[in-house]
Amino acid sequence: MARRAASDDSLKENNSRVQGEAMSGVANGPVKREKRRVVPQAEDGHLAGPTALNGFNGVHDDGEDSNGEVDQEDEDEGGTPKGRKRVRVNTNGDGVPADFDEENEGDEDVKVRVKTRTFERDQDGYVPGSIVRVQLKNFVTYDWVQFRPGPFLNMVLGPNGTGKSSIACALCIGLNFPLAMGTETGHIEIELKSKPGRQNLIIRRNLSASSKANSFMINGQKATGKEVDLRMAELNVGVTNLCSFLPQDKVAEFARMSPQELLRETQRAAGDANLTSWHETLIGAGKELAQVTEMLTSDRDSLKTMEERNANLEREVERFKERQKLQHRLELLSLILPFMEYVEAKELYTATKEVQRKCHEKVRRLKERNKPAHALLAELAKQHTDYGRKRDKAKDASKAKFQEMKRKWAENERLEEEMTSLVDALDDLKKKEKRRISEIARLENENKMLQAKIDNPPETENMDMLTDLLVPKVNEKNAELQYRQKLHIEESSKWKSQVDSGLKGLRDLDDVSARKLQHLAGIDRDCADTIRWLRENRHRFKLEIIEPAIISLxxxxxxxxxxxxxxxxxxxxxxxxxxxxxxxxxxxxxxxxxxxxxxxxxxxxxxxxxxxxxxxxxxxxxxxxxxxxxxxxxxxxxxxxxxxxxxxxxxxxxxxxxxxxxxxxxxxxxxxxxxxxxxxxxxxxxxxxxxxxxxxxxxxxxxxxxxxxxxxxxxLKNARNLVAQAIDPQVKQKLERQVAEARRKLKDLEGEESKIAKEEQDIGAEGRAIATRQEEIKVRKKRVSDTLKSIESWRLKIAGNQQKLANHRAVNSAEEERADLKKRLLDCGKRRAKLARTYINLVRGAINDQTEATRVGLDYLQIGANKTALQNMVNEHDEAYQKAEAEYEKANRAFQVAKADSKEKLEISKVKLASCSDEVKEQFKEMEEGGTARDKTADEVQAEMETVEAQLAMNLVTNAGVIEQYERRKIEIGNLSQTIEQREKKLEKIERSIKSARDNWEPALERLVASIGEKFSAAFDHSICRWDAHSHRFSGVSCAGEVRITRHDDFEKWAIDILVKFRDSEKLQLLTGQRQSGGERALTTILYLMSLTEEARAPFALVDEINQVSITIVFSVSRWFNRRFRVWIPNTNGRFTTNSST
Structure with a gap:
């Protein structure tokens, strides 16, 4: 097997990584190329059933065909069999699509199903879908490699960088993973076991570094990604289940799975193929059952409420009808009442009218009998009135005479006072003349004295000459000197300002805030100017205005x-x-x-x-x-x-x-x-x-x-605004030059300043001498000014005296004034004589008027006495008349009241009749025609109305729409009853569906978990869990493990709990991603996955990387589980050795 030096990704692998492959090929290292020997695989017999942990087939993600073009259907499905239903396994171990077995799903009579067999092994020990051979070229760390995994457990042990995870990547990732460095093309070739008697399935995927285009081949023929997906689905191969495929980065994620997720993943990987569909049916049906139950409960409550409300409405309807009758009766009585009141008022009107007419006739007769006496009495009354007016007129005339006499008397007294004052004036005339002559002599003497002073004034100096002595030469020199001083001060201030501004600029360069403000001024002038203004005008705000963050933060x-x-x-x-x-x-x-x-x-x-x-x-x-x-x-x-x-x-x-x-x-x-x-x-x-x-x-x-x-x-970009701005060296040099130049100019100005100071002293001394002379001249000028003012005041005094003399001389002589006073005195005497004659005439007229008034008054009294005597006589005769007249007034008032009352009640009756309904009018008309309308008096009708009103008050007011609401709700009750009936049928159907699915799912799940739990607990009983780092062996502490189902009313919350213990002092605890250590989680993961191998539906499974502590335990458990496994370990000479165990 050839391979490259360990890449950076490879070096990240742990020393305890384990994989199950047997490898052959050639490795290419960075220093030298070396060959590694491949030991042929032993042909040992195996137990029935597939094994876990022997590799997995990776399928493409984007579904590109052999020409590099994207298949639209593959894009929709994502290039993986996720969207496709899993194939189920029949009792013969053949893969059958899930849809083919749905007809048997509803068989409620089948309570116990036959245990599902996993896969049928061929004579070579492989099951359909097992990985038989893998070949890689230019893939990740491999130049070229080909290896054949065994049919049972395969483990690859080795240090970091030996390419263990690269083999796992080749089995699962496909298209978008990187090629080996420095190569243009590569491929992944995986051979999968087919069903007995059929040719093995060889899938090859060609990779290119220059583009994402790639192609698939199946048994040497070009194929699309979708065809590969279909073949993988037939063999029940998938990568989405952590119980079937557990890559390096998912080992910890398995332990962090919630118990609910573990149950779902276990169902997908092992046991009856219908477990997931049954579970999903139960979850969906459970949710639907809850929804339907909730809606049914709500509908039943609503139905009960509506029925109760309608039952209440029935009573309301009865009350409403009863109230309508009472209201109709009240309306009829309210029409009868004003009618009866009008009838009774009309009868009273007729009676009072008759009494009024009789009293009126009696008064008329008595009045005719006393008419002559009343005529004489009226004549006397007229005469009495006339004489009264005459008497008043005579009184007024007499009063007028007396008033006129009073005015004449007052005028006479005034003339008497005037004559007394004239006599006094004649006595004072001689004294006044003497005073006038004396005043004229005094004024003439005063004028002669003042004129003599004016004619002989004191000696004075020439004012113009004194003014010319004030020489302005010193002022001119002083003004010139002040102008030079002003220029010097302005020049000095200018250069001092230059020094200050330069120094301030240099200080600002060292001030971060000032540099920020200067930088801000170049970006946003308004913002910078506002900051400067705020710093000088803080007093204009109640609280501080916070400056922008670019400055204040x-x-x-x-x-x-x-x-x-x-x-x-x-x-x-x-x-x-x-x-x-x-x-x-x-x-x-x-x-x-x-x-x-x-x-x-x-x-x-x-x-x-x-x-x-x-x-x-x-x-x-x-x-x-x-x-x-x-x-x-x-x-x-x-x-x-x-x-x-x-x-x-x-x-x-x-x-x-x-x-x-x-x-x-x-x-x-x-x-x-x-x-x-x-x-x-x-x-x-x-x-x-x-x-x-x-x-x-x-x-x-x-x-x-x-x-x-x-x-x-x-x-994230680098900060530009909150960082302090660097000092501009050009700006700093400019400011330093400015300060130096200003200081030099100030030094030059200091010499000129001393010259100006010397001149200022000289001019000051000369100015002080001139000031002394000016003070002397001012005193002399004041003396001349005071003399001139005295002469002017004398002239004004003479003019005033001349005016007074003219006034005194213009007064008339004493003889003329005396003659005038005598004339006025004579005139007053004449007027008083005339007043005396007029007063005498007025006295005589008053006597005549008073005599007339006395006579008329006596006549007035006589007629009044006659009238009183006649009135007494008439009164005696009119007593019967007055009594009759009082009776008439009383009868007339009663008549007028009855008349007004009858009219008012007639109008009320008309208005009430017009406002009544037609039904009430018709009933009233029938009562009127039948005579029953007048059977009761108005008081009786009023009493009956009060009774009806009391009954209405006890009958609560019902909404006028109560009948409509009652009928509408009655229809709603019928519709809701039908809805409830339909939902009850639906509820029964859902419950039957849940019962059918649960009867199939729960026993199958219990069998699966029991099988897994039995092997899981037995595996812990045969394993040792604590590793002694010093002795390099396991200590004698036994582990314990248990797998059990957690049930819940919500089927979505059913869970599989994995309980483990790794110490004698602790109890069984739930496996989580935090409670146990990494080695404990890895060991538990391996044991759980191995425990479900016999129930697994996938032809193979893969776990990438288990830690070093767990390796020996896996060996032990593997012997107990399968009795067969193969371990590949790299030797110190760079070659792999194999170790088979039975």
């Missing part, structure tokens, strides 16, 4: 830089985070909506959400799960930022749910995907992102169908 551990930045998109890196809604509105208003902040409208990203961390979905993995899956931590754990930004990172970016693993090779992506896609108890979760190495995984769940998890990946 740091990553202490730089190894996580790429992973953390991958959680952001560029817009999220530039987002400003507000911590309250007011600040959010203010920021958008100042930056985005107006030009107040930046001088222009900016475009920035802003974000605010109320902080409610209890609403966040928690991390998808617990800390323990993170450690088990080899994740380093969540993205949120590796950043430092303000607290306000943490809420944004969790809410918007889910960084608390993004797991990171720097070493992606240590992460099992499948397990991680399953963990992060779990759905929580409240429906939360279902997906998240995680980063493994240089790959970003986004796990989501489909929104439809089974909502399976989906994983999309993308490469």
């Amino acid at each position: 740091t990553i202490p551990d730089k190894s996580f830089m790429n992973a953390v930045e991958a959680c952001f998109n560029f817009h999220q890196l530039k987002t400003f985070v507000a911590q309250c809604p007011e600040d959010y509105k203010t920021l958008n208003n100042l930056i985005v909506d107006t030009t107040e902040a930046l001088g222009r409208k900016g475009r920035i990203n802003t974000w605010f959400r109320p902080n409610s961390e209890h609403t966040l979905v928690g991390p998808p993995l617990s800390p323990e799960e993170m450690r088990q899956l080899n994740f380093d931590g969540y993205a949120i754990d590796y950043v430092q930022c303000p607290d306000g930004l943490l809420w944004y990172l969790k809410k918007e970016l889910n960084m608390h749910r993004t797991a990171i693993a720097l070493n992606g090779d240590r992460v099992n992506v499948g397990h991680a995907m399953g963990a992060v896609s779990r759905i929580g108890p409240n429906g939360e979760g279902g997906g998240a992102n995680f980063i493994a190495g240089r790959t970003i995984h986004s796990v989501t769940r489909s929104r439809y169908g089974r909502r399976l998890p989906q994983n999309s990946t993308r490469d």
Whole structure:
């Protein structure tokens, strides 16, 4: 057998790998080529029944034909016999398709089936489908090899890299596995045993490195992948069952199978061929039974509820009908009541009308009898009224005279006061004249004195000359010096600013935050300007506005830089985070909506959400799960930022749910995907992102169908925005040159500054001297100014006095004023005399008016007395009249009330009659015609109405649609009863189907598990489980194993439990992927697979790699199971030796 040096894949194999093949060929090593001897296979007799662990045929996956073209039917079936029904094995060991035996499936009388035979062996010991020969060319590690496995157990032992797993790959993988390096073509040729008397089946698959095109050949003839699949199905060969085919990477998976999966895989591999179909029938029928039972229970409950409701409705219907009768009676009574009230009101109206008319007639007669006396009384009343008006008129005239006399008296008193004041004025006239002459003399003397001062003023200097003494030369020098100082200060400030800006630029180059801001300004000017503005205007906000993550977020551990930045998109890196809604509105208003902040409208990203961390979905993995899956931590754990930004990172970016693993090779992506896609108890979760190495995984769940998890990946890019920007050397040199040049200019300016200071001192001294002279001149100017002001005030005083003199001289002389006062005094005397004459006339008129008023008053009193006497006499005669009139008023009021009441009740009756139904109107008409409508009074009708209303109150209100609902539900009850009857029949049919399938499946499964369990327990009884590494032998501790069925009401949860123990101190424990060690799981796997060999339906089985500890045990058990096996072991000289055991 020729083979290449061990490849990298081969070196990964364990030292304890075991395979069952016998090999021959030539190996090609990296240093030298060496040949290995092949020992011919012994022709020993064998026990009946196929063996496990002797290889498997690999079939193609994509179904390409011999010309490299894809067969459409093969594509649909996936290139494997998965979609095809398994062949069953009859009692003769012949393979028969499952469909051919379905007619016998429903035989309920067959309680115990004949034990199924596995396969019929030929004279050479092989069963149909066994691998007789395998040939490989340029496949994986082999240049060329051909070997013939024995008909029983075959084991290949050897160190890593000897090509044991390559043989297993050749038997199972087909098309898409790699060729050996440096070769263009290769092939896999497998020879399978056919039925006795037929030619063996030789399948050859040609492989090419240059393309995926390949071809199949069967017995030297070209064939398609589908034809190969059909031949494999006939021989019952398959790779999907771990009980028949257990490659290297599936050994651990077998132990991790759940007991339910183990039962299904065991059924597919061994026992009655119908076990799986029976089980699937039971599962499907069980689910259908549960559904039908649930629906039937629900329908029965619904039927019971509807029947109960209709039973209740029957009572409701009776009550409804009774209520309708009461309502009809009430409606009729409500029409009779206003009718009877109107009848009674009309009778009362007729009676009161008659009484009113009689009283009216009596009043009329009495009134006619007293009419003459009443006429005289009316005449006296008229006269009494006329004299009353005359008396009042005379009184008014007298009062007017007295008022006029009062006014004249007041006017006389006023004139008297005026005459007194005129007499007093005549007495004061002489004194006033003396005062006027004295004031004129004083003013004339004062004017002469002031004019003398003006004519002889004090000596004064020339003001113009004093002003010219203020020489402005010093001011000109000072202005020139100040201008030079200003230029010097501006120049000095300019260069100092250059130095400061350069030094600040150099400091900013050393400041990471400043470099980030400078870098951001080149990318997004608005964002950078907003950050600078915010730093200077923090007082305008209630809370701090968090700067974007590109500035405010740091990553202490730089190894996580790429992973953390991958959680952001560029817009999220530039987002400003507000911590309250007011600040959010203010920021958008100042930056985005107006030009107040930046001088222009900016475009920035802003974000605010109320902080409610209890609403966040928690991390998808617990800390323990993170450690088990080899994740380093969540993205949120590796950043430092303000607290306000943490809420944004969790809410918007889910960084608390993004797991990171720097070493992606240590992460099992499948397990991680399953963990992060779990759905929580409240429906939360279902997906998240995680980063493994240089790959970003986004796990989501489909929104439809089974909502399976989906994983999309993308490469992790290097961080560009969160890393600190490098210092630009050109920028640094430019800033350093700027600082040096500015400092040189400042040094030059220092010399010029001393010159300016010296000139400033000289000019200051000269200015101080001139200032002293200016103070003296100011004092002299003030003296001149004060003198001029005094002269001006004297002139104004003289002008005022002249005006006062003119006023005094313009006053009239005393004689003229005295004559005027006497004239006014005489005029007042005349007016008082006239008033006296008028007053006398008024007194006389008042006396006459008062006399007339007294006379008229006496006449008024006399007529009044006469009227009173006549009134008393008339009253005596009118007493009977008044009594009759009172009776009339009373009768008239009763008549009017009865009249209004009858009209109102008539209208009420009409309205009520119009609102009644036709049926009530007709019944009322019949009662009216028959006279029964008036059998009861209104009070009796009212009492009956109250009785009916009370009965209605006790009769609960029923929906008007109750009859319709009752009839509709009655129809629904009938339909639902038919549905229940149909489902009960269906339920009986399903139960019969379940009973039939279970009667066949359960005994067959029990026989199969009993057979497997018997051999499995016996195998443990004959094996030793603990390996002593020092003595290189097994210790004396016995193992124990048991296989049993776990039953459940749900047939899908039936299971096969494998219970094992490997220590004296422990009890039998369930085999799991975690409880037992790897060697214990491998041993248990081998023993279980060997225990089901006699019941197996596959012509061969394969297990790739069992550990070294289990090899001797397998030898021991194989002797007990089969009595025959062959072991191939490579010698130290590179050749294989064989060892056969019986």
